[in-house]
């Protein structure tokens with residue numbers, strides 16, 4: 001069993017506990033009273049490089065990354081630096097996250113919020129919307145075509161923008177066939193945890209130009225961000241480099257400026 005399969009087993013166990021506490025009907029009642037999510041395709045595809053800045057405490061590949069006692073404060077720094085969206089890892093066992101982090105970030109910033117988790121059921125999509133997220137991640141490698149299509153349709157019907165994550169040429173094909181508007185190339189292989197930022201360079205050309213392209217994972221320096229921006233990234237999703245930086249506001253602003261310049265020079 002690869003790392004991704006292992007993570008999903010734990011996610012399903014934790015999910016069963018939450019479902020026993022809050023039923024689907026209760027979530028649907030909450031959602032019915034909520035304002036519509038922000039549409040994030042426009043901001044992420046706007047001219048210049050957009051940054052999706054992640055709240056990430058730990059990871060299977062690197063272990064503990066940063067104490068983040070106040071996710072809202074970190075999110076405010078990201079937004080002040082110009083981040084278009086904040087990604088909140090809500091998986092508990094491997095990433096030290098929680099849905100309450102997302103709620104705290106929602107209350108603190110007015111930019112888009114991505115729920116970064118391993119979404120494999122309809123319940124999680126409703127839960128994402130009820131928590132106040134604007135975007136949800138669907139990982140192609142974790143889903144059959146039928147599940148991917150059903151979850152995508154549900155999420156879009158709830159007003160969520162879906163970030164469809166791929167890592168191989170075959171997964172790009174599945175994402176494009178699905179009609180995904182926002183496609184993220186994860187430079188990290190979720191079965192082996194190997195990272196290679198050339199993966200974005202290889203797959204970017206396979207994504208039709210009318211889709212918004214996100215380069216995800218392993219972007220640790222300005223040079224890395226410049227590289228993917230020159231290869232066609234409209235946006236980058238960055239965790240480790242930002243949570244380990246003593247000045248996340250400045251780090252986000254620097255990535256935006258460098259990436260935007262690299263897009264123009266390509």
Ligand SMILES: O=C(O)c1ccccc1NCC(=O)[C@H](O)[C@H](O)COP(=O)(O)O
Pocket residue numbers: 003054056059060061062186188190193216217218219237238239240241
């Ligand atoms: O980060 C991991 O080790 C990881 C392992 C298995 C599944 C997912 C994983 N990360 C989730 C993410 O997608 C990243 O947190 C995100 O792309 C940011 O990556 P980074 O900038 O490398 O922290």
